[in-house]
Amino acid sequence: MAFSFVHIADVHLDTPFKSRDENLRRFLRNSLRESFKAAIDLAISERVDALLIAGDFFDNDTLSFSTEKFILDVFKQLDKENINVFYAPGNHDPYGHSHRISKIPWPKNVYIFNQSNVEAVNVYDDNGNIKAVVLGAAHKSKNESRNIAEDFPKSKLNVPHIGLLHCLVLDTNTICDHERYAPCLIKDLEVKDYTYWALGHIHKRQELQKNKPIMYSGNIMGRNSKETGAKGGYLVRINDAGEVTYSFNELSHIRWEEIIVDNISNVTNYEELKKRIFEKIEQEILKYEFDGELLIKVSLKGQCPLRFEFDDIENITELEDDIKAYFGIFYVEVSVDDLKMSIEIDKYKNQPHVLSKALEIFDDIKEDDELLLKLKPENLAGISGKDDEETVIYLRSLLKGADMDIATYLLGGDKP
Ligand SMILES: [Mn+2]
Structure with a gap:
């Protein structure tokens, strides 16, 4: 049974953008909304069945009145087009009685996974047949530590299964900037045999598995100079044979x-x-x-x-x-x-000052293999399995340019 949707995550509406000037802050906040509006427009123009949001849609602590109004307006627009919204809250928008997310009068086409246990929602066609199952769960607090992925049931074969989750997949290369919320491994997701996993939390877009896709859509718009490149979401189509195709769509105007x-x-x-x-x-x-x-x-x-x-x-x-x-x-x-700064190091050698002495010591260390090995810390990453000769080469590579750093530091603010 055919099923299509737009997968987005980490919209972070109403990000405060602290440390920027007021004009830029306002511009970035508006741009975030426009990026989200572009996802809505994509869903409508592609006539998909659903919009999937994999958490961190907004921040419970900073959601403004105008953004609340905006969200409800655009979701109602989707409702007019018979497009459903499936939304699995993350660590910035956890579901709970004390949080804004539970107070908002969500339109009837919006389904929020508001339980910490996994729920499976059937999507029906006009004849009342199940065309897909969307499975998801909510973070219930700002620091969800459970492996939620493990609790998802295995796919029942004959109908597309789509998993929706905000989680940190540990075996990717880009986890370093992200908190360890709802941690899991690729294999935890893979064993479920789902048609598509729509994930959120890591802001960098990535395909963790291509066949039976396991996907991070990344955030919808870069929020600072570390989040570079095109940002947006995936347009996903599953045909009657259960085969899945997907394409990335840039949604951000900045x-x-x-x-x-x-x-x-x-x-x-x-x-x-x-x-x-x-x-x-x-x-x-x-x-x-x-x-x-x-x-x-x-x-x-x-x-x-x-x-x-x-x-x-x-x-x-x-x-x-x-x-x-x-x-x-x-x-x-x-x-x-x-x-x-550019410094002619040699100019500072053999002089009666501290920098000269420091450079002399540095040269001694650099040239004396035995001394290098003696000074090496007990535990040093990058030397396991190396013999002494290889270790010396490695240590020397670490010291490359350090004489320049010593000189820069000791010369301080004085021009050479
Ligand atoms: Mn997150």
Whole structure:
């Protein structure tokens, strides 16, 4: 029996976007709503059966009146089109009596999985036959520690089964930025033999399994410069034979990107610096093929004789403004966190000062194999299974560039 839906997660409506200026905060909050509205429009134009939301739809603590009104309006719009909403709450919107989510008068087409136990909901066609089963469960608190995935029942073969869950799948590469809520393993999901798993929580979109898809849609819009690239949701179609196809749809009108500029080691004036940065941005922007609003972090890396000039925030602002004006980019932030000054190390050797002595000690350590092995910490990642010779090579690689760091640190704010 054919069944189709849009899978989204981690909309995070009403994110406060602290630490941004008021205009930008308002712009980002509106953009989040517009991204969600784009998911609604996609569901309507593709005439799908349902919209699936895998948690963290909004934040119980910050949901505004206007957003509550907006959510109800667009869900009613879906209702007019006979599109159902299935929504499994996550850690930001846990279901409970004290939370906003349980007080909202949700329209009749919205089904919220409000139990911590797994529920299975049958979806019927016009003739009263079951065309799909959607299974889900709610987080009941902000820090759900159970493995909820384990509790899902195995699929009964003849009808598509879709699992909807906010969880942290531990065996992916991108768990580091995410809290360990409702943790599970890919195999916990795989053994259920479902047609499709619609997951939320990890903000980076990923296909954990392609055949019988296990999918994170990622968040619907990047919220900061770490959440780069196209963001949106999946359009999923299951045909009468139970075969599933899916495609990613970009839903966000804005996009964060990071551009790294690391070829400025011989740049000594602002005109040349700008030229190098502009050239790099020009190349990268062409690759994005995006006509919404770009928000760009320009990260300057490596050595640069102008490093000290960036200690003056006005210089950073000047550069940001020039980039914005030249490219017509909505928002630019320049990061110099990884920028080092250029120092001719040898100039500081054999001198009567602390830096010279420090560099001398460093050179001794670097060149003396026995001393290197002696100084090595007892437990050091990356050396298991290595013999002494390999260990020395590895230790030396760790020390690469450290003399520059010592010099930068000891020279402090003084220009060399
Ligand atoms: Mn979450």
